[in-house]
Amino acid sequence: MADSYFIGNYTGTTGLTAISLASPLETLLPVVLLGQGMVSQVKTLMAHVLLLGLFIGIVEPMIMLPGMEWILLNVLGCSDEVLPVALSYLNVIFLLSPLGYYMTITIVGTLRIENRAQWAMVMEIVAALLNVIGDPILLGALDLGIKGAAFSTVISEYIVGAAVLWYYLRPGSTSQLAPDFKGLKSGIQFDQLGRMFTAGLGVFTDLLNPTVCSIVNNLQIAAWSATVAESDVTVAAMGLGMRFQSLLFMPMVGICQGLMPVLGYSIGQNNQSRMSGATLKVASWALGYAIVCCSGIWLFTHPLISLFSDDEDVIDQAVTICRTLFTASWLQSMVQMAAVVTQAFHHIKRNLSITLLRPVLSISFAYILPHFMGVSGVWMGFLIADVITGLCGGVVLAVYVRGMRKRAKEQQQEEEENKDLESGNASDITEGEKEGEGEGEREEKSQTASLEGDAVIV
Template identity: 25%
Template sequence: MNEKSEFLGTEKINKLLWQLATPAIIGLLVQAFYNLVDTFFVGRALGDQSVLGIAGVAVAFPLQMLMMAISIGIGVGGSSVISRMLGSGDVKKAERTLGNVFTYTLILSIIFEILFFLNVDMVLNLFGATVDNLPYAKEYAVVILQGTLAFTFGFVLNNLVRAEGNSKVAMNNMVFSGVLNIFLDAILMFGFGMGVKGAALATVLAQLIGTLYLLHYYVTGKSPLRLAFSAFAPKFDLIREITLIGFGSFVMGASNSLMLLVLNNVLEIYGGDLSIAVFGVAGKLMMLVFMPIIGVSHGLQPILGYNYGAENYDRVNESLRLSLKITTLFGVAGLILLSVFPGTFFSLFSTDTEIINSGTSALRIIMLASPLIGLNVIGTTLFQSVGKAKPSFVLSLCRQILFLIPLVILLPHYFDLTGVWMAFPISDLMAAFLSMFLVWKEYRYFQNKNSSA
């Protein structure tokens, strides 16, 4: 079975990284695009109420981010173990990991759904809902919570498939579910007049179909790993390893949720529903830049994990250098695109001149340090891939929790609403410096290991 993953240790790095990253980039861009389309349809379907509808979806979105955080944390932790075990030839542990990932995902998903469904009003108010946008936020959130299992298993399985080096399967799933989501949006929101509820239902149904596709991949034996029922029995030392390694990714996703919680509440004070709606659109546009960078990290992870497990440290460093160059270029391209045409992008979502003008100035400030985002993402991926939980945790924590949230709270006292937008490039800069320091130390360590081998 290991033969299906051996190319991770033999193929040229340049070709290999693009081979694995390109499907992930395409799939993630489609995912980002259909999130944009969700917001587009909400804005267009609600007409005069577009600001409240977009703001309501923005308030409910942290719930999706929390689901993604849990599933990506499990998926990344499991992927790290699986890719390293494949690299070292321990297929049995890789298969035990696969089964335990399924069990772990099921348990946490059920707990999450029950906990948040019973407290949905309180949670949405905590996330910054206002009297005016709460009905829209609740309508969206209730449906999303009902689809928790579809969301969590979909994201987990995508990570596991990539860990095997089979990124095309993950891409096919994301592209198909993304296109399906867009199609269902149009039918449910305009054909059936379901409004915000239709947007949520389209998302859940598309995720469910994608999850069933990935389950079929494992059940039919197309994976290099055998899915055996005996592997579902929890092994607590294995679950602990998955948790520790994936905790950094969980924190990164959960910190996005916490950041949105703080941000929505601050925006309510300094700009009300209009500013919440502005970031509801701006945040989705930013994902067009962020997703290709994440896609590179997804392609990088199995390469790092496999070659670290096989002690091919020169290949680890070569893939690290190349990924940093590529992600920096993506950040520069995103900066140019969203800084030159921000008004054009915002006008797609609403005809309200206030949201277009406010969004134009906000997006130009937010994107200033986007070329540096890749340093933090690749640094986090590096430490996750080699099984070093502490530095991956620090790097995943620093941008949102240590830097961005305090700045979002502090800067508006001096610069009003502009201070909220300024917090983003400043936190990106600070996170990049910390990432550069830790990554350079690890890079030199691998150089020394390689020269002494």
């Protein structure tokens, strides 16, 4: 979002279009690495994560850079005017950024495993602030153009990644996740690597969805636009709309993900009452936040878009697209909640179905609706997909909450029955003790009477 702001003001529509085309390719790497970083829980696996991320960081530029121009032209539908700008941005990103992504995404993700979520958040905020500070310096003061935005992104990643890496590798580190490279002497544990990727599959698909959707959107916009200039304007406007949606909904995703440790702990204790109560509370928070965000975008769309571009064509198009995207996107709070709950219960198939439903529908509508509505059918598909997936997510969430409540009632009944049994057993024991005491007293009295009789005889 910081790159979009400064690129829009320093390079104009061409730069915005270039970064909108570049973003899908740029996000392919953290899609894989975040899935690794979120699941490695032992020191040997941490060493695997570091080496695997290093390998990807070295190999990916070798694969992506030679075919970058072909991908931009034939896969993403990049125009001849935008091509050199997009290449200048992506060449820097793919040459220098993979190792930066590897350090920030993977290493920062492991902080959350150590119950240091606040530090992970601080590190990510610092990276964003460094990027915001670096953009105007490199784009404007040093006049590096769109390359300046790429360099700013890379530098911020390396600084934060190096700081967190030092935390793990420093002498005397007490971290439970400090990598143990000695454990690699026995060889690479491919079964453990497979586990990591399987466990990170939900994160992978969740992050891959906007990447695939962006690629399809760009292709369809290029195919249905009347001119190349119109295509560039629409791609830039669509890119801004998607960025607004991603930025504003990040806190909502964080709210929903915050439910995960509560559910996990409650599942371990089989505390159904706490599970249902926490789920409903978090769902209400997420829904309320999403409604407020969507309402704010509708009310202040034009001034917000104006921050990123002074091109009236881009602003008008982006206002229309943003309002369409945010009309029903508040329903995605239910989808996120359903995804978190199914993941907590390890219902992988249901989780993947919920996660993949929106991109499958939006991509399908992006190919179908333009035949009836023109290029506007591309973003109208998101509106329809949001309604359908939101309702499905709400139904799934309601089913799980209903099951939690039902089991909570059963647990309560069992507890009451156990209490009744315990109180009944206690009363039986008390009565038995009283009877025993009565018999003892009678025996003592009879013994006393017999002794008195013997004394009289004597």
